[in-house]
Amino acid sequence: MEFNSKEPIYSQIIDDIKIKFINSTYKLGQEIPSRRELAKKLGVNANTIQRAYREMEDMNLIVTARGQGSYMTNDPAMLEALREEAIHRAVSQSIELLRSFGSTDDEILERITSYLNRGSAE
Known part of the structure; x- marks a missing residue:
């Protein structure tokens, strides 16, 4: 580490x-x-x-x-809460970074959808 x-x-x-x-x-x-x-x-x-x-x-x-x-x-509820917190933080940070690059929310959504569709086809 x-x-x-x-x-x-x-x-x-x-x-x-x-x-x-x-x-x-x-x-x-x-x-x-x-x-x-x-x-x-x-x-x-x-x-x-x-x-x-x-x-x-x-x-x-x-x-x-x-x-x-x-x-x-x-406590499985603790695990789920930590998982949700981590996912929220990762998504928020990614969106803020993409916005700082000048991407609009619609562009971000389009890119994410495209990326996910490519990933499922591989």
């Missing part, structure tokens, strides 16, 4: 775990790496990982059982 300098590392770690949950790298109820393992793997301070895990616990994304590890939530 490569970190950018625009946002805090702990926040980037949370986003990475959310993406892994959305794309099923991590499944409902699956154990995730320990704080120590992840700190070593990513080459970051253990306190940074601790903060990320604490934030994810606060948002009910993970559950930690003392002495047993940390696990992704078992």
Whole structure:
């Protein structure tokens, strides 16, 4: 994982775990790496990982059982909410970028429809 300098590392770690949950790298109820393992793997301070895990616990994304590890939530509604949030963000960013190129909403819709039709024909 490569970190950018625009946002805090702990926040980037949370986003990475959310993406892994959305794309099923991590499944409902699956154990995730320990704080120590992840700190070593990513080459970051253990306190940074601790903060990320604490934030994810606060948002009910993970559950930690003392002495047993940390696990992704078992709540399918949480997974669906994260998926919807990610899709909304991706679509919004794409539309704003296309608008900044001077495309109208009708042109954007036409391009997306054309792209989807080409993709289904391949």
